[in-house]
Structures are given as C-alpha cells and as structure tokens.
Amino acid sequence: MGRGKYRATLLIGAALLALCPTAALAGFELVALGVRGGVEQQNLSAYLIRSDQDTRWLALDAGSLLPGIRQALAKGSLPEATPQQAAPLTPEGYVFRELIAGYFISHGHLDHLAGLLLNAPEDKPRKPIYTTSDTANTLRTHYFNWKSWPNFSDSGNGTRLGTYRIYTPPLGQRFTLADTRMSGVIYPLSHEGGASAMLLIRHGEEAFAYFGDTGADAVERSRHLHAAWEALAPLVQARQLKGIMLESSYADDQPSDRLYGHLTPALLLSELARLAALSGGEEALRGLPVVVTHIKPSLQAGKDVPAEVKQQLDAGNRLGVNFIFMQQGDRLTF
C-alpha cells in the first residue's frame, strides 16, 4: 500500500522513457557493505551508491570494505565484477580499486572508517575523500600521522603517500562527487556534541539523503536535524526524494543518559514526524523508503537489538514510511 506511489512513479517514468528514449529514468542503486553500528568489525557502516547512469560507485562511510564486497559478490549484488572483467585483479580487488570512485566519510569514528584505513595500502592512488573540515582534521591528526597509521593522505605530517585527496566542500554548497554523475551537499549533524554529517546526493531531479550518526535535536540541544529536514521538505513535496538512510543505534530501552549521540526508534519516529510536518503533514512521507542503519548488536544472551528496533519502528509507524533493513551484501534500487 505504502509503496504504491513509488511504483506508480516508476511506471510513469518507464512510459516516458518509451515515448522519448533519450529521457533519463533517474534513480539510485545501493549496495550494503556493512550495516552494524559497532562491535562486529566485519560488518560496520559502509554502503555503495551510484546513479543508474554511473558505472562507478561512491562509498558512504567505510567501516568494513573488503568483507562487505566479498559478501556482495557472493550474493550476486555486484554482477559487473566478473573474473574476466576484473583480471588481472580479483573481483573484490576490482570493485575496491576500480569501481569505488571515492568516499564520503560522515565523521571520524572508527566504525565508519576502519575499512578505509586497513585497506588503504591496496587502494588506487589519488581517490577523493569528501568530508567536513572537522573530520578532515581528525583524519590528519589522529590517523594519517605515521603513529596510528602511515599518512595515506595528501596533507598533514610526514611523507604524504597521496592515496587519498581529502576534500572539504563548504557546508551547504553543492559539489560534484568523484567520477560520477552525482552531486552532493554536506549538512552538519550533532553526534554527542561532536561533528557528524549528512550527504544529500542529487542526480538530475532525484535526491537521496545519507545521514551519519546523529542524536535527536532535543537531546543534543541542536538545530542541525531541523535544518536538514528543512532542506529535505521541498524535495519530499516535489516527490524528488527517493530515500533516506538514518540510524537507530539502540532499541527504546536504552537509558536516555546513555544515548551517546544516537537515535532510538522513538527518537527516529519523532524526527521523521518533524520532517512530515514541514513537508505538508502526516501523509507526506507515506511510502518513503527509510533505510535504518547503524543498529548496535548486543552480546547479552537472548537480546536481539535489530529485531527489537524493527518491531518498535513498525509499531510506531503512523507516518506509513517504508522502513528497510538491509543485510550485508544486499543491493537495492530506489
């Protein structure tokens, strides 16, 4: 029911395409390389996104890269990386070196960039990293410093190996994303008072919003999410927003003094309600795909946080959004 409008849009798009072969049927493809918000080092926040007119991908965070690429290959989610196409590289090497055109790093926490650091020695030189100036400082000061790790970047202390070019586009200003047909705009987020960021991706008329870790405005005493919702509301109203990726790190039983700059299902739902209010009311988000990210697994026997988060979001889903829970290696089209 909720997905009806989106399916209708797709059919109208297909009809237009049939009438006018040069018209683009814009959309996005997404592959999950890592979906957890900590604990499991093989499955940490990392996604690949591209427009349906691109061959290369932009990585959205880079917690786990090669383990996720292997899982995606095993699931048939990256069919373009055949052994013949990849030679002389392995298929996972081909995806990593050749098909990832660049990286967006939402903030400097290890569960969002450990894969980038650990895989850097094998990456192709001069790839762009897009991030905020705050996170760029974290990368240079705390990781690419020849103490934690060699300096694979193009700036900072000691010999610069130059594998990565760190770009810090001004917040709120549009820039071209690597070797793709997509552009991006970075918006700041508040993550336990520290800096995090949302990337609003555009391709033609279509848009897609990837949120890094964030707390709720009321908890963080911030206006950053409000500003993000104000930026997205016109896109919702114009039916140009194809999807949102937003975190719910904990279930609702997480004590409110131990949120550490994260959302729960109740906080996520109340934030989406603010977006709906700015977008024309309760019905405005009906059917909107919302990929739920960064759920933190528990090591307590019998506690299944991903199942609890899903149950709590579905139970409170009065807005009728389409909550999506990707597994590592899954591929989706928006």
Ligand SMILES: [Zn+2]
């Ligand atoms: Zn974080």
